Amino acid sequence: MKVAVVGATGLVGSMILKVLEERNFPVTELIPVASERSKGKEISFKGNKFKVVTADEAIALKPDIALFSAGGSTSTEFAPKFAEAGTIVVDNSSAWRMDPTKKLIVPEVNASVLTADDRIIANPNCSTIQMVVVLKPLHDKYKIKRVVVSTYQSVTGTGVKAVAQLNDERAGIEGEKAYPYKIDLNVIPQIDVFVENGYTKEEMKMIQETNKIMGDDSIRVTATTVRIPVIGGHSESINIEFENDFDLNEVRSILSKQSGVVVVDDPANQKYPMPLDAHEKDEVFVGRIRRDETQDNTLNLWVVADNLRKGAATNAVQVAEYLVKNKLV
Numbered sequence: 001m002k003v004a005v006v007g008a009t010g011l012v013g014s015m016i017l018k019v020l021e022e023r024n025f026p027v028t029e030l031i032p033v034a035s036e037r038s039k040g041k042e043i044s045f046k047g048n049k050f051k052v053v054t055a056d057e058a059i060a061l062k063p064d065i066a067l068f069s070a071g072g073s074t075s076t077e078f079a080p081k082f083a084e085a086g087t088i089v090v091d092n093s094s095a096w097r098m099d100p101t102k103k104l105i106v107p108e109v110n111a112s113v114l115t116a117d118d119r120i121i122a123n124p125n126c127s128t129i130q131m132v133v134v135l136k137p138l139h140d141k142y143k144i145k146r147v148v149v150s151t152y153q154s155v156t157g158t159g160v161k162a163v164a165q166l167n168d169e170r171a172g173i174e175g176e177k178a179y180p181y182k183i184d185l186n187v188i189p190q191i192d193v194f195v196e197n198g199y200t201k202e203e204m205k206m207i208q209e210t211n212k213i214m215g216d217d218s219i220r221v222t223a224t225t226v227r228i229p230v231i232g233g234h235s236e237s238i239n240i241e242f243e244n245d246f247d248l249n250e251v252r253s254i255l256s257k258q259s260g261v262v263v264v265d266d267p268a269n270q271k272y273p274m275p276l277d278a279h280e281k282d283e284v285f286v287g288r289i290r291r292d293e294t295q296d297n298t299l300n301l302w303v304v305a306d307n308l309r310k311g312a313a314t315n316a317v318q319v320a321e322y323l324v325k326n327k328l329v
């Protein structure tokens, strides 16, 4: 399989390369792609060195699959050009997610909707991915009416500059700023820009993407997304109201059986998911499973995942694995 990684020098792009190697994806030829500025840089992959090329040069090489993590404008410009050259694109940006002609895929939830006609496939937002992996089996069993989610998101979701700002602040160094405020010893209740209804784009992504991925617009979602000074992954407090009642042990059993989910729920021994434990792992970790005692048929959960892996790179590679396994590429 000839595989292009577009944005190969960025945080997520580098993680895509790492995940492709770890999961032994059948790469026969790797094509690392980055901006003109990075052209010629050497990338290590499976013990070999590969030179970074531009998007136009990569298109000419006609890759079978192109995994994108290079921002919305690059995806908007180049994904169609790759597709025209016969490449299947899996894109991590928000460019195509809400396009009605494009599929928005989390393999454990809705990979079965993919067909050979899908040439540009959208990877959802990281905070959405980890939530829907958990919502899906519970929705199938108890039918979700409403979701209230508050997130506690890693600075790695912003990128290299944000990680540097956190480290600089901890070291007492005055460096470049990714945020308008200090992030160390602080939390910032804004991720991405505000829109006219007072929500941020990140919150609207969680709301709109969830309905699309779950294939059910009746699910009402509201979100508050917050940046916190950690690097291991995103954490989410999720309150779910169902149409039907549930049994807590059955909930734990359903989640334990869900592909890609690990239940860590032993409060008596202070066992619950935390970003430090989720870091560098591909699973979604769920704990603090308990009934919301203020309302019937309502459940509280705590969900943690590495946003660079299951929230981005691993999910994209898993989409590619599904395409290969089902002979869609």
Ligand code: 2RA
Residues within 6 Å of the ligand: 125, 126, 127, 153, 154, 156, 157, 158, 191, 202, 307
């Ligand atoms: C963030 N989910 O965490 C957004 C984009 N990666 O900043």
